[in-house]
Amino acid sequence: MDKSVENMFGTDIVLTSRIRIARNLENMPFPHKMTNEQTRKLINEVASSIIDSNSAIAHTFDLIKLKDINQLERLSLVEKHLISMDLFKNYDKTAVLLNSDRTVSIMINEEDHIRLQVIYPGLKIKEAYEYASRLDDLIEEKITYAFDSKLGYLTSCPTNIGTGLRASVMLHLPALTITKNINNILNTVTQVGITIRGIYGEGSNAMGNIYQISNQVTLGLSEEDIINNLLAVVNKIILQEKRTRGIMLEKQGMELEDDIYRSLGVLKYARVLSASECLNLLSKVRMGIEMGIIKDIDINKINELIVKVQPATLQIIEGRELDSRTRDITRAKIVRKSIS
Amino acid sequence: MLCQSCNQKEANVHITKIINGVKTELHLCEDCAKQKNEFNFSSPFSFGSDLSFQNILDGFVEVMGGSKPQYFEEEKCSVCGTTFEDFRRTGFVGCGNCYKEFNKNIVPLIRRIHGNIHHTGKLPRRAAGLLKLKRRINNLKEELKMAVNNEEYEKAAKIRDEIKELEAKIKDQETRG
Ligand SMILES: [Zn+2]
Ligand SMILES: [Zn+2]
Numbered sequence: 191m192d193k194s195v196e197n198m199f200g201t202d203i204v205l206t207s208r209i210r211i212a213r214n215l216e217n218m219p220f221p222h223k224m225t226n227e228q229t230r231k232l233i234n235e236v237a238s239s240i241i242d243s244n245s246a247i248a249h250t251f252d253l254i255k256l257k258d259i260n261q262l263e264r265l266s267l268v269e270k271h272l273i274s275m276d277l278f279k280n281y282d283k284t285a286v287l288l289n290s291d292r293t294v295s296i297m298i299n300e301e302d303h304i305r306l307q308v309i310y311p312g313l314k315i316k317e318a319y320e321y322a323s324r325l326d327d328l329i330e331e332k333i334t335y336a337f338d339s340k341l342g343y344l345t346s347c348p349t350n351i352g353t354g355l356r357a358s359v360m361l362h363l364p365a366l367t368i369t370k371n372i373n374n375i376l377n378t379v380t381q382v383g384i385t386i387r388g389i390y391g392e393g394s395n396a397m398g399n400i401y402q403i404s405n406q407v408t409l410g411l412s413e414e415d416i417i418n419n420l421l422a423v424v425n426k427i428i429l430q431e432k433r434t435r436g437i438m439l440e441k442q443g444m445e446l447e448d449d450i451y452r453s454l455g456v457l458k459y460a461r462v463l464s465a466s467e468c469l470n471l472l473s474k475v476r477m478g479i480e481m482g483i484i485k486d487i488d489i490n491k492i493n494e495l496i497v498k499v500q501p502a503t504l505q506i507i508e509g510r511e512l513d514s515r516t517r518d519i520t521r522a523k524i525v526r527k528s529i530s
Numbered sequence: 531m532l533c534q535s536c537n538q539k540e541a542n543v544h545i546t547k548i549i550n551g552v553k554t555e556l557h558l559c560e561d562c563a564k565q566k567n568e569f570n571f572s573s574p575f576s577f578g579s580d581l582s583f584q585n586i587l588d589g590f591v592e593v594m595g596g597s598k599p600q601y602f603e604e605e606k607c608s609v610c611g612t613t614f615e616d617f618r619r620t621g622f623v624g625c626g627n628c629y630k631e632f633n634k635n636i637v638p639l640i641r642r643i644h645g646n647i648h649h650t651g652k653l654p655r656r657a658a659g660l661l662k663l664k665r666r667i668n669n670l671k672e673e674l675k676m677a678v679n680n681e682e683y684e685k686a687a688k689i690r691d692e693i694k695e696l697e698a699k700i701k702d703q704e705t706r707g
Binding site for chain 2: 214335342344346349355407409410412413
């Protein structure tokens with residue numbers, strides 16, 4: 191099985207915790223102002239700071255230049271959240287360092303020179319930050335960062351200045367979505383400098399009921415405060431999701447159970463599945479497992495499917511490009527094989 | 531109530547901002563409010579509800595007046611050639627030096643985005659010693675101001691000595707390279 195998909199997500203409401211740190215080099219224009227020669231040099235310099243270091247983890251990293259892999263492989267990295275759209279779009283001058291268990295990705299020549307990302311399954315945002323910070327120190331042994339004693343780490347967009355830290359937690363919130371309570375939460379958290387957005391799909395129309403909760407403010411707070419604020423909000427949201435599930439179970443338990451099993455039925459027998467239908471059905475089944483209604487399916491199987499049914503990853507598994515109808519048929523086949 | 535900024539005119543613009551759960555209230559006269567670019571807040575919560583960079587930037591430009599303010603033409607980073615107009619259009623500066631050259635115009639924007647303009651987080655390791663000293667001095671200067679305001683002159687003198695000592699330390703470190 192694909193190593194990068196196995197155990198990618200947690201087994202409860204929290205799928206992943208992600209830390210992203212933005213850094214730039216001193217005395218070097220930001221990526222959108224760099225010459226091709228400079229982007230090449232920077233890739234080597236950043237890669238060397240990790241790969242040629244004395245650290246025990248040095249040999250676990252691979253450097254992938256985005257121009258050296260094909261379009262599908264690049265898209266699949268986006269679907270797995272290992273690279274950003276920005277890195278994907280500028281593939282002719284960008285690169286990424288990935289570690290062997292795919293928990294760390296260091297993007298080079300993104301919006302900033304370096305975007306260091308650590309993703310852990312489950313609610314481990316503090317651990318993810320600690321590791322990211324250690325890697326940050328390792329890079330800094332060889333590289334001098336652009337830093338201002340007042341404004342902190344300088345970034346190409348002022349929305350990231352200061353700590354350069356974006357901490358996010360990916361949550362599975364089907365009950366809050368079904369009851370539309372998610373809209374209230376959206377309005378409340380933005381007032382405390384936190385944002386929520388759907389992971390798959392456009393705008394607030396979140397496919398698969400999966401949301402990303404992140405800090406908005408990066409300057410004026412310590413990393414610890416940023417993470418603690420985020421955790422406080424995330425814990426409240428988790429509590430509300432659990433409460434809402436409890437109320438649904440109490441008031442409309444049979445309907446809820448019916449909905450969950452119908453979803454499982456469709457996934458088991460459907461012959462054509464679009465990405466959005468599939469993600470929404472997987473979400474219902476995942477909720478069923480989380481609530482103990484479905485007992486004989488391993489949640490990791492569902493986690494794995496959430497990634498596998500994404501268009502580009504699906505085509506890589508099949509080993510060829512597929513038109514959208516063939517994709518929907520293939521998707522149904524993969525799901526059927528996995529959970530029946 | 532008098533304007534908190536100039537202490538001269540009547541404060542008739544009242545601004546409430548809530549960022550990270552901290553409520554800040556500002557009472558300003560119309561002139562100072564315009565200067566601080568705080569005037570454009572349509573609601574007390576507008577800060578968090580739509581924090582796209584372009585929105586902040588657009589608001590910023592509106593406050594500065596409908597026609598193109600003249601600094602847009604003049605300001606250009608001497609290192610990377612980015613103009614303030616480029617930045618205004620794209621939301622990106624071209625290099626670290628841009629923050630120095632556009633300081634006057636960019637700092638109010640940063641304050642708008644983050645509600646703050648002072649980094650209190652991690653420091654680069656190699657420069658950390660020096661930066662920590664500088665940060666400590668800045669804090670002491672604040673304390674000094676307060677002590678003087680409260681007429682605690684003995685305390686103020688002590689703080690002043692400590693600042694001097696730290697500044698000497700910095701000089702020493704910098705000359706040693
Ligand atoms: Zn005034
Ligand atoms: Zn510049």
